[in-house]
Amino acid sequence: MANTQQMASAIRALAMDAVQQANSGHPGAPMGMADMAVALWHDHLQHNPGNPLWMNRDRFVLSNGHGSMLIYALLHLTGYKLPIEELKNFRQLHSKTAGHPEYGITPGVETTTGPLGQGISNAVGMALAEKLLASEFNREGHAVIDHHTYAFLGDGCLMEGISHEAASLAGAWKLNKLIALYDDNGISIDGQVAPWFADNTALRFASYGWNVLGPLDGHDAAAVSAAIAEAKQSATQPTLIICKTHIGKGSPNRANTSKAHGEPLGAEEIKLTREAIGWAHAPFEIPSEIYADWDAKVQGKAKEAAWSERFAAYKAAFPELARELQRRVKGELPKQFVQTAVDTIIGAHRKGETVASRKASQLALEAFTAALPELLGGSADLTGSNLTNTKSTPNVRFADDGAVVRSPVEGGEAIGGRHINYGVREFGMAAIMNGVALHGGFIPYGGTFLTFSDYSRNAIRMAALMKLRVVHVFTHDSIGLGEDGPTHQSVEHAASLRLIPNLDVWRPGDTAETAVAWTVALQNQNRPTALLLSRQNIAYAAKGDSEAAPDASGIDAISKGAYVLSEPSDIGLKKKAQAVIIATGSEVQLAVQAQALLAQRKIAVRVVSMPSTTTFDRQSVEYKSAVLPKGLPRIAVEMGSSDGWWKYGVAAVVGLDTFGESAPAPVLFKHFGFTAENVADTVQVALSRKG
Ligand SMILES: Cc1ncc(C[n+]2csc(CCOP(=O)(O)OP(=O)(O)O)c2C)c(N)n1
Numbered sequence: 001m002a003n004t005q006q007m008a009s010a011i012r013a014l015a016m017d018a019v020q021q022a023n024s025g026h027p028g029a030p031m032g033m034a035d036m037a038v039a040l041w042h043d044h045l046q047h048n049p050g051n052p053l054w055m056n057r058d059r060f061v062l063s064n065g066h067g068s069m070l071i072y073a074l075l076h077l078t079g080y081k082l083p084i085e086e087l088k089n090f091r092q093l094h095s096k097t098a099g100h101p102e103y104g105i106t107p108g109v110e111t112t113t114g115p116l117g118q119g120i121s122n123a124v125g126m127a128l129a130e131k132l133l134a135s136e137f138n139r140e141g142h143a144v145i146d147h148h149t150y151a152f153l154g155d156g157c158l159m160e161g162i163s164h165e166a167a168s169l170a171g172a173w174k175l176n177k178l179i180a181l182y183d184d185n186g187i188s189i190d191g192q193v194a195p196w197f198a199d200n201t202a203l204r205f206a207s208y209g210w211n212v213l214g215p216l217d218g219h220d221a222a223a224v225s226a227a228i229a230e231a232k233q234s235a236t237q238p239t240l241i242i243c244k245t246h247i248g249k250g251s252p253n254r255a256n257t258s259k260a261h262g263e264p265l266g267a268e269e270i271k272l273t274r275e276a277i278g279w280a281h282a283p284f285e286i287p288s289e290i291y292a293d294w295d296a297k298v299q300g301k302a303k304e305a306a307w308s309e310r311f312a313a314y315k316a317a318f319p320e321l322a323r324e325l326q327r328r329v330k331g332e333l334p335k336q337f338v339q340t341a342v343d344t345i346i347g348a349h350r351k352g353e354t355v356a357s358r359k360a361s362q363l364a365l366e367a368f369t370a371a372l373p374e375l376l377g378g379s380a381d382l383t384g385s386n387l388t389n390t391k392s393t394p395n396v397r398f399a400d401d402g403a404v405v406r407s408p409v410e411g412g413e414a415i416g417g418r419h420i421n422y423g424v425r426e427f428g429m430a431a432i433m434n435g436v437a438l439h440g441g442f443i444p445y446g447g448t449f450l451t452f453s454d455y456s457r458n459a460i461r462m463a464a465l466m467k468l469r470v471v472h473v474f475t476h477d478s479i480g481l482g483e484d485g486p487t488h489q490s491v492e493h494a495a496s497l498r499l500i501p502n503l504d505v506w507r508p509g510d511t512a513e514t515a516v517a518w519t520v521a522l523q524n525q526n527r528p529t530a531l532l533l534s535r536q537n538i539a540y541a542a543k544g545d546s547e548a549a550p551d552a553s554g555i556d557a558i559s560k561g562a563y564v565l566s567e568p569s570d571i572g573l574k575k576k577a578q579a580v581i582i583a584t585g586s587e588v589q590l591a592v593q594a595q596a597l598l599a600q601r602k603i604a605v606r607v608v609s610m611p612s613t614t615t616f617d618r619q620s621v622e623y624k625s626a627v628l629p630k631g632l633p634r635i636a637v638e639m640g641s642s643d644g645w646w647k648y649g650v651a652a653v654v655g656l657d658t659f660g661e662s663a664p665a666p667v668l669f670k671h672f673g674f675t676a677e678n679v680a681d682t683v684q685v686a687l688s689r690k691g
Pocket residue numbers: 028029064066114115116117153154155156157160185187188189247261
């Protein structure tokens with residue numbers, strides 16, 4: 001029999017000692033959740049410390065990420081590659097034990113948590129991915145995808161609005177293999193939460209359609225374990241287990257106080273705690289019998305081996321399916337995808353259609369969703385506006401028994417849904433998409449209006465930090481949306497999204513550029529992409545004598561983020577360019593018109609289309625100076641904040657630094673100076689200033 005008390009004490013000791021050593025961190029949460037952790041990690045969690053990436057492992061999310069020492073202690077004790085030295089180095093530069101758990105740094109950490117509420121939302125995404133993937137790939141007698149998703153969360157996560165969004169969806173989706181354990185300690189940073197957190201959490205989750213267990217004593221590991229066992233029986237409902245705990249449990253003077261939350265206990269209190277919990281060992285010293293109780297290496301290896309046998313049988317019976325599942329989980333695109341992309345881009349170029357770029361996105365998606373079954377789309381209640389759905393993406397629906405509903409698709413077999421109605425929940429959608437991407441097997445994309453990217457923003461940032469391939473489809477990207485007015489018109493959004501490191505932002509100007517943007521987004525395995533798309537139609541931009549787009553080199557040029565769209569010679573001028581107009585998205589057509597106007601005034605300009613500043617910024621110095629030659633004045637045109645353009649050494653920006661107005665789009669373009677005349681005049685002024 002394992003000594004569960006001592007197993008929990010090991011966590012408490014590691015947490016208080018590591019925080020003390022770092023002189024920074026949060027001892028209270030890991031000490032309070034130690035017994036819950038024993039119940040889950042010792043009795044239930046299906047994992048293999050020797051292979052943290054085992055496809056069918058249970059997922060564990062520490063949504064209250066400030067309690068990071070809990071997961072570091074668990075990973076260390078159960079036998080992951082996280083030696084005690086790393087715990088001694090808690091919160092130090094380049095250690096594997098960052099302040100908050102970081103995906104990609106610590107083996108066994110499934111998602112980066114710390115921004116409260118997002119971890120539980122990631123967990124919802126993981127559970128959704130598991131359910132959809134299982135429904136798509138499992139066959140009678142071959143349940144190769146069959147795991148649970150567990151999350152620990154605290155008061156903070158539950159207070160955050162996003163937890164309402166994600167939990168509500170989890171209930172509607174009947175994610176019965178999602179099991180969340182609530183660390184109900186009644187304390188957050190400001191003290192006892194009662195005056196500002198009076199929700200009836202049990203009723204709240206029951207109303208979402210969750211199975212609610214407890215409240216139970218969160219320090220009774222056997223009781224928690226029994227509740228988890230019961231939760232696993234749920235056929236149609238996700239489960240919330242309410243665990244009443246004491247923050248900083250074990251510390252005689254700090255337990256139950258917010259003092260335990262976010263500062264070291266101090267040498268004296270640590271000494272008293274050691275005595276109180278009967279832990280006589282030196283800091284970072286764990287007796288071998290406790291290590292033995294915790295060790296999950298042998299069991300984990302056996303569990304994965306048993307699964308591998310099942311997978312081998314599956315592979316023998318369904319070789320193609322098994323290969324496809326492995327490809328999907330690895331996140332590799334099918335080899336034929338490159339050809340599909342080239343065909344789509346060239347097709348767009350040949351047709352040269354005048355459509356809104358949101359429509360151009362749907363045209364590209366039509367081809368790409370047919371080619372890539374891993375694309376899992378969605379929209380936050382704006383499907384008809386975002387145009388995120390295609391013929392290949394029926395709605396995701398769940399039957400009363402929780403099963404994924406299959407729907408017929410044109411010319412094919414019935415399939416499970418591939419387009420999610422997230423409802424009006426932008427932040428929830430973004431964090432759920434992160435969870436889906438983290439789980440693997442899917443490339444999630446989701447739409448809303450660009451202006452509401454602010455609602456999603458921190459989850460977009462988390463995707464960028466975690467290097468996740470997630471695609472945001474942001475339509476209605478400017479005052480060009482017209483009458484809905486300034487509440488809906490983006491001004492600062494393009495500029496502010498471009499500030500997020502490792503996020504690619506594309507604002508394509510026509511069908512070919514949009515198809516390229518999608519292609520690059522899907523090929524970018526290690527970063528998210530935001531596509532900024534217009535509501536209004538945009539004329540196809542002629543790609544010049546060089547036929548920039550039809551061949552591979554043309555695609556190549558667009559995929560560099562900026563390229564020379566039109567030289568003076570392309571419009572019959574024999575002069576060399578005297579200036580460069582840089583434009584993005586719907587303003588590329590303005591730049592082209594201004595170029596023609598200026599030609600009449602005997603002024604020769606080059607037009608550079610720059611659909612992705614972030615991509616262009618990564619190109620070689622040679623390429624950048626070939627597109628934007630030294631010495632030529634540059635004028636940028638974009639219906640948004642001008643700030644970001646100055647770094648390109650521009651002489652002037654035709655931009656928008658105020659809020660928009662409610663009026664028909666053509667009226668607004670004139671009102672705010674987005675006319676070919678104004679662009680041409682601005683170029684002329686810049687040239688005269690230079691002279
Ligand atoms: C979105 C977000 N807002 C604020 C914080 C700062 N913060 C970290 S922990 C915390 C209180 C959390 O309370 P609870 O979940 O009850 O944790 P406990 O004190 O019980 O460990 C706050 C406000 C954060 N990490 N994320």
